[in-house]
Amino acid sequence: MHFRKIALATALSLSAAIGVATPAFAQQTVTWWDFLSGGDGVRMKALITQFNEEHPDIQIKGTTLEWGVPFYTKVRTSAAVGQGPDVMTYHLSRLPLGLSEGVLTPITDADLENAGLARDDFFAAAEKAAEGADGTLYAVPFDIHSIVLYYNASYLEGSRFLDDQGKLTGIESVADFEEAMQVAADNGSQTPLTYATGDDGGVYRVFYTLLSQQGGTLISDDGEILPGDSREKAVKAVETMTKWQSEGWQPEQALYEASVALFTSGKSAFQLNGVWEVPTMKDLAEAEQLGFDWGAVEVPKLMDTRTTWADSHAFAIPTQGKDEMDPEKRKAVMTVIGWMEKHAIAWAAAGHIPAYKPVAESTEFAEMEPNATYSSLADAATYDPRSEIAGVASPVYDSAINIISPAMHGYLSPEDAVEQMTSELQSRMR
Template sequence: MTGRFTKFAATVAMIAGLASPAWAKVQVEWWDFLAGGDGVRMKALIQQFNAEHPDIEIKGTTLEWGMPFYTKVRTAVAVGEGPDIMTYHLSRLPLALEEGVLSPITDADLATAGLSKEEFFPASIAAASDEAGQLMALPFDIHAIVLYYNKTALAGSKWLDTDGNLTGLESVEDMTELLTWAKEQGFSDPLSFQTAGGGGTWRTFYTLFTQQGGQLVTDGQVLEGDNLAKATRAIQILADWRAAGLIPEQAEYEASVALFSGKKSILFINGVWEVPTYKDQSTAGTLGFDWSANEVPQLLDQRSTWADSHGFAIPNDPNMSQETRDAVLTIIGWMEKHSLAWGEAGHIPAYKPTVDSAEYQGMEPNATYAVLAETAAFDPRTRIAGVASPVYDAVDNLIAPAVHGFLSPEDAALQMQEQLQSLLD
């Protein structure tokens, strides 16, 4: 009876001139973890998509970032109550594969989305794929750490070139010289980052570690061979800077941001997501100095910078209709092709046509540091790494204390090796 009534109602609607009756709209359940400026921009993109697509409606829900989000996804997907599409950190992909929460994205899916793998940066596609090369998510951005700097304070020094970019930083010794000079100029904490632990300490450590060619996990073994010595060296560099008063003591995230904006630090290592913060302050005239951001310099053996990606993933739901899946793929394709707005949040769009566009190339400092997408060092491909993982616990319990002199770098690296290995054995 219901089916006959629906057909009758649709016929009446068509006779009345309504080409797309309201109940024919595909509703897509969307989950993300995006707060702050990222959340504002994503909500604006969702609104624009909905306005342009009368046949598809994104119903968005924002959940708490980190472990709460991924726990919710795991439990919801397990009982068939997950969303139709969700944002996902690609650093969490190995654990997602183990949990079986993601649906593979096929070449046919890409065609439906109007996309191809070749249109994305290779590093982000690799991070979005399983070991066999099967795509499990679509990368939306590459968000890395960059080096923010006070251009006003560096003006006339040997560390600023004629284009206003940092120069002359080709070794740890070069960086130490600049920081020591800045200390003498009255900057109490010359290089700021989140030194108390957490993401900031991990990202800085991992950049120095991978600049030595370090690999956290190889063939299931943590810090095998000379990787232990490389981890020790990375910790030692940070500990030496702390001992010399060149980085702050126990700075939490918010404090590390304030040290740079408050002219206590001449340099600041943080994610590209803080670019809008300083752009807004500059526009409002509240910052008090000129600034910019460059790729973290190569201080050791090779160019490398910690990075992660926000991606779009489809939960593993065998009951999802083809109509809903096609709508999800339409959303993903549209979002990728409108990622210039996401670039305004500081992120490097993973979709190369956006980065190559004249609009993005005119966006500074974004266009300058976008080169790091070619040498981005994603978190190790292991279930113990990634956002809100045991690696973060090791940073809080071992690396940060060693940086602050409570543990030797050697002991910290060795205990990190032992603790993480026990989780893989």
């Protein structure tokens, strides 16, 4: 015993002599998975690096996986055998499916306290979307991301749709919006409105926004597809999108990248797209490669009520097979989550609205444009239905590209499209 003490003391002395650091604590390594690429990925990696620099006792080991179905499939299979991460990014729209698969662990009040957070720190819509049916919290919202209406002011000059400061105004109904698109067409816009008319996400988000603005329900809490008068409202949404197509106001079968290029190249007066394209617009403007004044606003009230499709990136802790996470590891994970929330202003630079209200209501965020202009949507956001067949990369998205897109391109009537969509989605319900 005496010899071992001498050996240990000698080893420590040698380590000090050659400059090897000997930590006075047990370092926690937090295994992290995300699906963030592009500008989102760059920003998240920067946040992880900053956290690691500030926390020598907790180190995040991050891995980025492929977005969509591949990510969630890997989460499901790895969680079942205890080979998953300690923390992961998660779309709140996928939460119902995650709960049915048993891959998510509850986030307790004690967990939130360890993170320096509380439930009422978050916007109500996001916090609600992070709950299970019984009110248990299963994720911590990080942002609110939605579609917004981008506009090219040059096509609206001299019209009633620009105010004295050159900002978009006067769109309070679908008739107003269609008038603005015709003004833009008359002023030389080749495609007044652009969105991804040939991609599932672009079609679904516009359709769901128009349906929700009428007070329509896509999937009820008891699993009925388009209950009550929601079928008629869905038909009206498809009819509206079809009219935009037949009038030549929107592109035909545009894939995502092409739809963005129509706007950035100056051919479209309006773009319905996610807040995540704000950095693209800013970068092009700063590089003097845009050629027009642009802005982005909350999607106007085109139908009966003010609301917009939205989702949230969130943080979740997966199950560990049959094991439970070590309490000290879990405390380290919650420390990571709490730090990320309190530094969400850096994430907001990607166009997102922080779900954590102290950051969203900060002076720094109020000065961040155009985010501050459209941040009002956080109080009126409509999340995807709480269903296992809804959410990112789901059968609901599939029906948008396989049924709604062909309808608005004239291959079947809006009524037939809604009937097919109802039948298809009902067949997917368990």
